[in-house]
Amino acid sequence: MNLVLQEIYNFWNIQNSNIRGDxxxxxxPVYDQFDTLDxxxxxxxxxxTVQKVFDLYRSINLVxxxxxxxxxxxxxxxxFASIGYNSVKDNKISLGNNKGQPISRFIFTNxxxxxxxxxxxxxxxxxxxxxxxxxxxxxxxxxxxxxNKLCYPTAVRRALELxxxxxxxxxxxxxxxxIVEHLCPVLWGNVYDYSCGYGGRLLGIxxxxxxxxxxxxxxxxETVKYLNYLNDLLDEAVGVRGTIIQDxxxxxxxxxxxxxxxxxxxxxxxxxxDEDTQCMVRYRxxxxxFSGYAEPTISKIYNSLNHDGIFATNIADYKTxxxxxxxxxxxxxxxxxxxxxxHHSTIKMMLNTRPGVGxxxxxxxxxxxxxxxxxx
Numbered sequence: 001m002n003l004v005l006q007e008i009y010n011f012w013n014i015q016n017s018n019i020r021g022d023x024x025x026x027x028x029p030v031y032d033q034f035d036t037l038d039x040x041x042x043x044x045x046x047x048x049t050v051q052k053v054f055d056l057y058r059s060i061n062l063v064x065x066x067x068x069x070x071x072x073x074x075x076x077x078x079x080f081a082s083i084g085y086n087s088v089k090d091n092k093i094s095l096g097n098n099k100g101q102p103i104s105r106f107i108f109t110n111x112x113x114x115x116x117x118x119x120x121x122x123x124x125x126x127x128x129x130x131x132x133x134x135x136x137x138x139x140x141x142x143x144x145x146x147x148n149k150l151c152y153p154t155a156v157r158r159a160l161e162l163x164x165x166x167x168x169x170x171x172x173x174x175x176x177x178x179i180v181e182h183l184c185p186v187l188w189g190n191v192y193d194y195s196c197g198y199g200g201r202l203l204g205i206x207x208x209x210x211x212x213x214x215x216x217x218x219x220x221x222e223t224v225k226y227l228n229y230l231n232d233l234l235d236e237a238v239g240v241r242g243t244i245i246q247d248x249x250x251x252x253x254x255x256x257x258x259x260x261x262x263x264x265x266x267x268x269x270x271x272x273x274d275e276d277t278q279c280m281v282r283y284r285x286x287x288x289x290f291s292g293y294a295e296p297t298i299s300k301i302y303n304s305l306n307h308d309g310i311f312a313t314n315i316a317d318y319k320t321x322x323x324x325x326x327x328x329x330x331x332x333x334x335x336x337x338x339x340x341x342x343h344h345s346t347i348k349m350m351l352n353t354r355p356g357v358g359x360x361x362x363x364x365x366x367x368x369x370x371x372x373x374x375x376x
Contacts, residue, residue: 004229005070011109014067018060022072025153026062034151042142042150053138053151054131063128064153064160066102070233076103077237081207085174088182092348092368093175100173100203107230108198110222114168123168127160137163171197171263171314175349176204179371180212182347183310184259188213192260192304194249194297198223199230201262206234206242214242215257217249248282250296254304261371263314264297286326294335302339302376311341311374314349333372341374 018026027034033056042049057064068076080103086096105111112123127133137159141150149155180191188211193201196218205214218224224246235241245252283289301311317327333343348368
């Protein structure tokens with residue numbers, strides 16, 4: 001077994017007995033018992049049903065996500081590359097689906113150790129191994145949903161994401177592919193991802209039929225290890241290999257770029273590691289972040305872009321724990337324009353929302369983040 005894959009298995013506590021195919025959850029042996037614990041059973045005895053489901057999860061005790069063998073990963077990447085997907089229309093990209101996200105969720109185990117909004121460790125894994133939170137999640141599966149398979153792993157995983165706190169986000173691979181194909185319809189075009197993160201853009205861009213030459217920069221040592229593994233899998237699955245560079249974008253100078261697109265770290269929104277290359281470590285104030293990170297990153301992109309190249313950024317104003325607000329969008333646009341870019345357009349990227357406060361097209365209530373597009 002590949003050493004990186006073995007390390008991933010060790011993190012998730014996967015044993016040989018859990019492997020039920022090339023793609024598995026580990027809970028396949030108890031699916032028939034889950035089926036008996038349906039909504040009528042819950043309505044008759046809510047507390048007893050939740051306890052029975054809880055006991056089944058503790059009997060296997062794997063975080064309820066999709067797991068893979070190496071052949072399963074290769075097949076999943078090929079399947080993702082072949083599916084249809086939502087495109088950018090009228091400078092808007094709809095919610096689409098989460099295809100490709102399970103691949104990154106499985107490989108990039110350090111998503112489970114990142115800290116969102118200064119709240120400390122409260123990852124999906126942390127919540128699953130907290131008995132109280134797991135029972136709350138199981139109860140949510142029944143109280144907020146109808147139909148079949150209410151307590152299957154996918155449903156419990158989604159419910160755990162709603163329980164107590166924020167989740168570290170990964171860029172949707174499907175959105176990455178759609179946005180770059182919209183901005184850069186150039187076969188074999190050079191696409192620069194100046195903040196790779198957890199592989200969403202590598203997977204989305206690398207699986208495009210446009211056969212892009214992906215160049216990605218990422219400072220986090222552990223993330224780079226998993227990016228290189230995903231890169232190897234892409235090469236095996238679809239015959240495309242990107243270039244992963246361990247560096248900071250404020251120092252790295254790319255060349256001959258057709259499109260630069262990323263979702264950079266939002267100053268102090270998420271803590272990824274304690275390495276001295278991390279934005280939260282390097283820059284103590286928002287002004288320092290703009291002068292030390294944003295300005296040199298954007299300047300190097302400007303110098304690297306071909307004359308008709310495109311620079312795009314997914315960024316948003318945000319609040320941290322304690323509701324301290326950070327306004328970054330206007331300053332990012334102004335910094336880019338001061339360097340020599342022109343703000344050409346904004347793509348509205350529709351976001352998932354929590355149940356009860358979600359998107360409602362009929363009432364005009366939709367939640368978006370902007371992808372800000374610049375030309376020279």
